Amino acid sequence: MKTNRSSKQGPAITGVGRIRVSEYWDRSISSLAAEAIRLAVSNAGDPPIDAIYIGNAFGTILSRQANLGALIAAQSGYRHLESSTFEAAGASGAAAVRAACLAVESGFVGTAVAVGVEKISDVVTSEAEDAKNLTLNYEYETAQGLTADGQSALIAARYLKTYDQDRSIFRSLVLNSYENAKKNRYSRNNAGLSPNVYDRQSCPAAPLGLFDIAQLSDGAAAVVITRAASVENGGNFRPVRILASANATSQLSIHDRHQILVYSAAAESASCALNQAAIRLKNIDAFELSDATAIDLILSLEAIGLCRPGFGWKADRLALNQGGGNIGRGNPTGASGIYQIAEAIDWLHGQPAPKTVFVQALGGAAATAITHILASE
Amino acid sequence: MENPRHWRLKKQRYALVGEICPHCAVKIFPPRDVCPECGLEAKTSYQFSGKGKIYSYTKMTDGPAGFRQNAPYFVALIQLNEGPMITAQLTDVGDEEIKIGSPVEMVTRKLREDGDQHGAILYGYKFRPVLQEVSA
């Protein structure tokens, strides 16, 4: 189905709020989410809100808390509001954004908030790492002692073998991510990463080193979404249009895939989004792509069609992950999809400003890929 | 813990029992009753030989709960001779013997201690290098 969008069609983002990615030992999951929601709604000029969609990956296990919808809506100061959770591992936040798009476009909801929240620091590190492994197939991967990082390592090892490379190909991608994160005031790391420290890192899941794997972190970020047609210009926040929203999945277990080095969900979700937006890849100005590990970023670049197979690590000339990505900024899993959107908006509102940003979040080892294409008015 | 689940999976873990599709003859592991290739119902049991090759591997220096005390250990993707790929630990190996492409065979070993110390120890398939036969 081909649709020609006039400038007033489709959903639009009218406000953003986020807290710094960090570890908040003294705060609860609902307090983090509520702060991001209130910041976003205030940023949007305090419009009436009809629904809150929550992206969260691990709250049920790490905070032992289900039904975040009721908890977070009330904590944010809303009574009787529609609110429920969307879970798609690292793409949970993006799933909440997509839910908000569907809701406002359906006409059932006037204005929705999509909030992503992750609270890692309610438990010791090893428990948080175990939670991360929930994105694997429990019976046939986790039961063999594999972890999420191990899964990425299996992909990375095969990549290096196939293209006759060594692990040094991850180096400049990772150092760039840390460099970009220096300018992101919501990043966990602002000090950059010295090449010497990178070169001396340990290898928890060879060939992936410690810095090739994004650090699990606490975070909360929110956006306010409404129909572009009902946006009134003139507020503090210059609205951003959502030209496309697309979700695609592939096999959860990498051993079930025909081609382990092809992130087919990322490819499918990207082409679907480009079709929706009626825009060609070469006309996109900037990219925010998912990088739970360095190999995820490389294979995303290849799947989307930005680099040829075997060359995803050479994406030097691309406007990519300005906010540092998960590797530089820190990885608040269920919230990272909304941090990506927020960073894309920073880009659209920046100087010099690109006109379109392509944002893709991945869940698991690219088992889920959710793409949004954002544009300034 | 999870005893019904372990009981349900015992044919797969002890004997690599998967399925064969009656429509397109593709062999399936793990079993799922629907053929991943043609999408039709596939419930015919099929026992795999347990022979395959290493497609990729990694050394886990820190495992998840129940495995941590056994770290470091190797986890691999094994391409079974009959076609499917499975995830499994490698056993009876030293660092220097592992190569992508090396032939391996299934053995039954202890997979993990119960992470919460409820007493359930899990057994199942691992893979070890096939000893090269020396021709006379």
Ligand SMILES: [Zn+2]
């Ligand atoms: Zn079939």
